[in-house]
Amino acid sequence: MYTTFEEEARRKLVRGRSLSILEYDKILDRLVNHARTIYGRELCYGLIPTSDLPLVSEWQQETQDALEYYIKEGALPLGGVNDIRDAVRFSDTGATLSMKHLLYIAQFLRAVDRLSKVSVDWLRTDPQDHLLFRDIRQLMPLEHLEKEISMAINGENEMNDRASNELYNIRRQIRDAQSSIREILERLIRKNPQALQDQLVTMRDGRYCVPVKPEKKGEVPGVVHDTSASGQTLFIEPMAVVELNNKIREWTAAEQEEINRILQILSGKVAICKDSILADIALVGHIDFMQAKALFADELSATRPRMNDEGRIVLSRARHPLIDKDRVVPIDFSVGTEYRTLVITGPNTGGKTVSLKTCGLISLMAMAGLFIPCKEESEVSTFTKVLADIGDEQSIEQSLSTFSAHMTNLVQILKLTKPTTLVLVDELGSGTDPTEGAALAIAILDECRKKGAVTVATTHYKELKAYAVEQEGVENACCEFDTETLSPTYRLMIGLPGVSNAFVISRKLGLSPKIIENAQSILSEESLKMEELLSSAERHNRESEKLEKEIAELRDEIQKQKEDLENQRKSIEKERKRVLAQAREEKQEMLEEVLEKADAILDEIKEIQKMENSHDAERKIRAIRNNLRAGLSDIDAERDDDEEVKEIPGEKPDKIREGGLYYSPTLDVTGIVIKGPDRSGNCILSSGALKLTVASDSLRYPKKEEVKKNAVRSRKEPRRASTSSADKIRLAKKSSMMPEIQLLGMTVDEAVHTLDRYLDDCVISNIENIRIVHGKGTGALRSAVDQFLKKDKRVRSHRLGTFGEGEDGVTIAELK
Structure with a gap:
């Protein structure tokens, strides 16, 4: 026998008194509490179990998808929805809907629009495969209809003036007439105050009146519309405003007629969109129903079976x-x-x-x-x-x-x-x-x-x-x-x-043992043995389950500790890599900045030394620049392999003596120490036309071939020394730094900027005492230098030069 799909689905529904015996109706009551629309609540109350396995699986998937959305994004925007089905169907008969029903329809359309714009960015699958978003994507927002209704209607009993030009003109005329009437009546009140019971304007039967004393009604000619309960006041419409009141009556009737016309037009547009609205109602109800199932699952801490x-x-x-x-x-x-x-x-x-x-x-x-x-x-x-x-x-x-x-x-x-x-x-x-x-x-x-x-x-x-x-x-x-x-x-x-x-x-x-023994004697021996066996089995089963529970708890605790230790290890490793990466970035930025400054300084040195010993000076300059750039290469190497910093190669002297021949592995330079070491541990190394400030700790005894090479001044490619990047920066900077800076001829801004950069270089080079030459002149440079040094945190103290140091034309500063 042929049956339709609907008949087959109804046949597979599980009904009967067993649902109430098992209190399934109470489950539906709790489910309904999570629905936010009348449409969703109806679906919740109508939820009946089915034996159709594919359909059950689909229903379960709906709950799964809705719960997934709720966990990630929260509840769907389903508020402010009223039941508009009767109003929509009523409009289809050609009837005119009230402002209240039209407002409800607009609210529903706004809810549909909000719902249709729900984000699906977090979805990893096609929205069509997600049952919640499948319904959401089928919604048909009617923004044009919602805007027309919202622009035309302000409230349940209030039409917007701009709903139509005709309505605006009618209401403007009414307001103008009302204003004219009030002006006329206010003049009358001011002219005949003794004839009035109260000096105010009131309304009777939709017409403007004034309260007049009965004995004075002859002084205010007009139409009597009402009398007070005591008979002590007559409400008279003065003849001067009768015509205007008549006009207002006409315009009010025209206003209502225009309002009805607008409502009829809007109702007709609702009727045209009836099918779309009813389809959206069904979809919104089903979406709300799916969300209710998800919220109920969350309330129960339930899972999908x-x-x-x-x-x-x-x-x-x-x-x-x-x-x-x-x-x-x-x-x-x-x-x-x-x-x-x-x-x-x-x-x-x-x-x-x-x-x-x-x-x-x-x-x-x-x-x-x-x-x-x-x-x-x-x-x-x-x-x-x-x-x-x-x-x-x-x-x-x-x-x-x-x-x-x-x-x-x-x-x-x-x-x-x-x-x-x-x-x-x-x-x-x-x-x-x-x-x-x-x-x-x-x-x-x-x-x-x-x-x-x-x-x-x-x-x-x-x-x-x-x-x-x-x-x-x-x-x-x-x-x-x-x-x-x-x-x-x-x-x-x-x-x-x-x-x-x-x-x-x-x-x-507390029952007497004799009675219990008597009862046991009545039972058969087999029955007693069976009870004892069952009791023993139950006891052993309870003990076994207790042990299993303890073992499971221990296993869980061990697993938790293992996971905690692993997380700590990963966290430490992550932090270590972060710190190393940050340090390398900082070192690289510092080296790049120093390299840029060093290139500029070395270019200046090159220009100065161009005319004498240019051949040897060029070789030294190249060696210093190459060694500075080696610092950047070391950083790249450190990213691949974190190795400990190696010691500077070569034999370290016990003591640095002036006039002695020493080799600087950092700069790949061999020369004679002509001064030092000073309090900072720096000394001046003379090599050909160059005089370099180097750290005494970095000097080594030269090898025989280095001594020979220094004697014959042979040219050779510079060799990169294996030392730390920080030392390379300091040593390279010291190679070009002098404890004195000339600011003569500069403007104040130029001098302050130059001095600021010079202090940076001095800090990197570990130079503690500096001499700033600014000249005497007008005193502007001296004053600017003094103010700058007072505010600079790098400066420990400063003073003007004394006799033999340059006096007021020089400032002596000590750095931290």
């Missing part, structure tokens, strides 16, 4: 969704795997019914596309029907006892049971003789098993425990009970039948 249609339910750390997540005890639950029937036993108030409802309600939620309050990787099956018999449903009106009520439900359940059915039965076989009840319970469970249904039942009957042990495809489970505290732990243990614990509990509560 893996879905199947094979009857397999595996729940890890499952929580009942209607119990506070901070109070509920999570359970591990499985059925439909190696067994399709699960028998749960245990004491009253031990958590059997909650476990049963948790299984049923979570299954319904998953089939409705909702996330479930379980650990990730939990698995849920779809079922064509979920049949439940839970709770005491005895009815006095129908003369049904507890047993009869349960049996009536079970008869209906057995009629509907098939392989794709989930059957949930609480206290199976209760309410009648225990022996007969147990026999019936076994027979009912066996019938469900033969029909292939997935069945979960709770019971107190020990016969059902034995049935679960003996029958293939049936498994025992129990709710744990702590005999020390005499309270249930609400933990579900699959694979173990429940123990009565009646004797233990009675003994702890």
